[in-house]
Structure formats: structure tokens, C-alpha cells
Amino acid sequence: MSTHLDPITVTATGLDQPASLIDPQGRRVSDPHLAPYAAAVTFEQLLGLLRDMVVLRRLDAEGVALQRQGQLGLWAPCQGQEAAQIGSARALRDDDVVFPSYRETGVMLARGAKPGDYVRMWRGEEGASYDPAVMHMAPLQIIIGAQTLHAVGYALGIVHDGSDQVAITYFGDGATSQGDVNEAMVFASSYRAPVVFICQNNHWAISEPVAVQSQYPIAGRAPGFGIPCMRVDGNDVLACFAATRWALEQARNGSPAFLELVTYRMGPHTTADDPTRYRDPAELEYWRGKDPLARLETLLRAEGVLTDEIAAGFAAEAEESAMQMRAACLSMSTREPLAVFDGVYAEPHTGIAEEREAFARYLASFEEV
Template identity: 50%
Template sequence: MVASPTYPVQLIQPDGRRVHSPEYSALVSDIGPERLREMYRDLVVVRRLDTEATALQRQGELGLWAPLTGQEAAQVGSAHALAPDDYIFTSYREHGVAWCRGVDPADMTRMWRGCAHSGWDPATVNMTNPAIVVGSQGLHATGYAMGAKLDDADIATVAYLGDGATSQGDVSEALGFAVSWGVGVVFFCQNNHWAISAPTHIQSPVPLAQRAAGFGMPAVQVDGNDVLAVLAVTRRAARHARDGAGPFFVEALTYRMGPHTTSDDPTRYRTDADLDEWRARDPIERVRKLLERESLADDEFLAEVQDAADTAATRLRSGTLALPDPEPLGMFDHVYTTEHPLIEGERADYTGYLASFATQKEAGR
């Protein structure tokens, strides 16, 4: 079933009023006041982490960062829908998902600072590290889900991707393979409307959810700035995968408020009017207004949330600045699980190159 592209699933309006959905409201009926406050806390913390990491890059402490501001609800809502043994294949912008899975903020910047090939141990949180090759994680997730099916594991495998990734051949191959073999992959597409500077409408003449339906899998379009709607839709998709019913595609309509990465200048391809429209749909303000409508957010609670966000940001900053410079030869470690002649040859060549500096220094004396 494909939700109408004109009416994506929505459970909270931008002004904080609830929306009743006969199909999806029941899927979040267990979300009481404390759980709603917990999700609001995560939304605020995630934005604060993103702000801090962006500042670190601007200060020369990170080589690059991929901001997520504006996409918090899509990430927090979907992450809260998943079980601990579900496995996540990420792209490069899912810092919010990482936070919700329990990744230490101090580990989030290791790769972006250039200190390591990766940031955290995937086995500890069942989530891979950022994937820079656009769309490749779709095939990885499909292969993992195939293994889970052969092992009779009742889990959902989730592949996070952006709208731009749906234009990659890897994603089309993953969609086709997942349907053909009936594997339990949830393809979670954060349609933030920009593939760097290319708007979605020039990538596809139809909603991306309809693209997935063309492969023969169920697909739903959801308001990606509505954390409860995203939670409900992702719960449905994950249950579909765990039940052995095959893959499911979710298109979360959201907006990237910042640059594609910190090397991008979005003012070259979009207007202030675009931003104003989406600022009115801010995912954090939406939940805050809901909490205030239902008398769940007083000054004390809001101050506690801000303290939690600042503490997490401090952890990210201090952890980043404390990262040691890597050993030069460390770049050849963990490339393959076993020794590889090409890598070993490159290691030997680079070892000789480094040694030449010591020789030159001695000669200069």
C-alpha cells in the first residue's frame, strides 16, 4: 500500500495538535507522557550534537561533517521504533540514529577528524559506521537480511538512505534483489529534498514511494518532521520485515536545513523562502507545542532537557579534542580481515617513504 503523496501519514500537526489516523494512531497508543518527553529530549540532544560538531569543523577540528538539522524527527522516530537486535546500515548523516542506539558522542567524530577508519564498534550497537559511498549500504543491508532469513532470525534490517541515493544503481539493485528473495529490509529514505544541489523533482517525476512500489514492495510516505508518525510507520515496516513478509519502503518527507556537508554552500541553489517554509514545520518545535498543549513541558523540564543536550555536546567536544593523532601506518590496518598482498605491498612502500625522511634529516646534519 502506498500512502497518498498528497497526504503523507501525519499524527502531529506543526502547531502541536494531534491528528487521528485509523490506521496508524493505534501503533503509538503506548507512547505516554514519559516516552513522549524522552523523544523530545532526544530530538533536542541530537540537534545540539549536530550544532557542536558543525562548530568543531568550522574551527578546524574536523575535516568534514554532514549536518542533519531539520531531520531529527525522521531519525529519532525511526530509531525508537527498532528493537536492540535489529540491524542498521547507515549512510553518512544518521548521527541522530547513532545517539538513540547508544553511541558515545565522543566516538561520533573519530572518522570525521581523520583519526580512524570508523568511529564505533558496530557489534555493540548493531549499527554500521557512516558509509560515504552513496547507496552502497542498500546492498549491504539486503545481503545481511538474506543471511538473517537463512538463519531464521526474527529481526528487521534497516537501510537508511537519502533521496539522492534512490538515483544510484546500487539502490535499484538492492530493491530488486530484496523483493525477489523476500528478505526483511526496511529501506528508510529521508527525502530531504536535495541531493547536494539537485532537487528531488529532477531526480524523479513521481514520489519516491511510488518508485519502490514499482519494484513490487509496500511503500508508505510519511511526514518526516512528525516524530510520532515516523515512529508508527517504522514500527509497521519493521514488523512487516520481522514477520517474514519481505522488504518495505518508507519515504520520510523532511528538509535539510543546513548544507549538504560543511564544504557545501546551499545559498547557491536555494532561497530563504524555501527555508522559511520548512522552519514553520520544525520537528522539535512541533513536539514542544504538543507537550505544552498537554501540560507536559514546564520550565523545569525544558531546562533539564537543555542541560542534557549541553552535557552531550561537551562530551562530543572533549572527546574530539582528546583524540590522538593516528600512527601513519595505521591506515593499512583493518582494510581486509586477512592479509592481502596489495595492502602489504602498499604498507611496505609507505614504510620506506616515511623512513626516507629520517635519512634526509640525518644527511642534513
């Protein structure tokens, strides 16, 4: 690959105020940058986006319940971030490849996850949480920001293959302080990798507010790397859909792109976290007024598209999906603890044998107590 690069025309949109197409009151608003990418979206498609968000919120609640009941070791809630995940993921092509963090339950839903896929990893069962080759989605990544490097590497492979696929990577506002994310952006810009960086700015990196991560809109960092960007209302599913279409267009035309989807984490960072220790209840209530489901529902009811019957159907589908996820979780058969050493090497290995013996002694210590 040649290292000679043409000058990059860098654009930055919505840095003062996140761009939107549906305001918190459920009214359509205009945005000159986003409008062309949403012009062909039908009411039927908007109903589909609402259905996805309703199902996602119910799946997320069930994940929390399963963890509280001891069926999962951990769960990373995404309540409040439904529009950012569903809107962006539904804009992708089936053959585009996603590199998620650990909170992208909605992206999994949009990529066709099966009931057991949502819980397998969080339960600690064998294998990935789903088949990456089938879903065109890498396994959930718990190491903060590492997936951005994987996405750029894959995107370079796309270039060498001569394909017009795009690699998409998701991460939170806190991850932007990690070296991995910045290094990935440097490499993507230098080699014009077809990758879209999607930062879900949910305002809290565990217990640290976003102001600790950046005194300036996070999207504003991208032009410094030579990457065009948009800052979008992450609770507006139509705006997220349109912005992702714009970003994909940039990537397919030879430039990486960066989206900051400004949203809010309504629940804890994970089920191991207690947000009441660091978050003002008034802030939570403020963001409840920007609920992504409520604003789209308000718009669709005002347009006469969403009826009580349709809404009830979405709720019933969401409940059925949650029950299927629960059934899949409870039916899983956990391997014996020592089986974790099986298949590590094709041939016997003294190091593994020693570790197996040490772990067996550790497990036996609980029996003695």
C-alpha cells in the same frame, strides 16, 4: 532457498499527502494507517522523543563548530531531520541491525553512541566511529547507496539463521537514483528479505532539488518492486515512530518495506557545501515553520506535560552531551600519517612498502617548502 514466491499484496499510503499524527501547529491529527501503531505511545515516551531531538540538535551544532575550528575534517549536519531519525530509530528493537549513510547522527544517539563515537570517523582517527557489534549498526557509509546492498545481504543472513531480526537501511532522496538502491530493492523483493528501506527525503541531493530525482513521490517507486510503502511527514516524530513500527511488522512477517520520510535539510549538505548558492531563502523559512522540535514541544505544552523546568533539564542535558563530545574529540591522539600502512597485511608486502615510501616522499615535500 526456494525461488518460488507467493503473490505479494502491495500497499501504498500517503502518496498524495504525507501521513501525519501531529501537524505543523502541534495539534494531534488522525491517520487510519498510522493510528494503530501509535495508540499505546504515552506522554512519557513523547517527552523522551523530544529529549532525544533536543540533544541531537545540540550535538549537531557542536559537530559543525568542531569542524569550523579545524578539529574535524568534515561534518554532515542533520538539523531539520531530527524527527525522521529519532522517531524511526526509537521504534527499532535492540537486536535489529542498522545500515546508515553518513548523516545518521540521531540514529547513533538512539543506538547508544558514546561521546567519541560521533567524531572519530570525521576526525580521521583509527578504527570505525563506534563498535558495530555493540551498537548493532554498521559503520557510516560515505558511498551513496552502497549500504542498501549490505542491508539486504545481512537480511538474507537473518533468514538463513531463522531469526526475527530486521535490517534497516537509511539513505537520502538523491541515493534513489543510484543503481545500488534499485538493485537492493529488486533482490529484497525477490527473496522476501526482512529489510526496511528508509528514505529521508530532505529535498536536496547536495545542490540538486528532489524534483530532479523524481517527478513523482519517491515512495511510489516501491510498489513497482513489489514492496509495500508509506510516505510520511518526516518532521512528525510520532508519525515516523508509528510508520517504522508498521514497516518492521511487514519485515518480520516476510516482506521488505519502504518508508519515505518527507523532511528538510536546514543546513548544508556537509560543511564543505554552501547552500546559499543554490537554495532560495524563502524555502528555508517555509520549512522553519515545520520544525520537528517546535511542533512536538507545542503539543506537549498544550497537554500540560512539558513544563519550563523539564525543558530546561533537556537543554542542560544537551549542553552536557555536546561538551562531552567536544572533550572526547580534543582528547584524541592522532597516529603518525605513515601508520595508515600498518596492519594492512599480516606479512611484509612489497606493494605496501612501495606505497609507504611514496607517501613518505609526499609528506617530506611539505617540509621542504
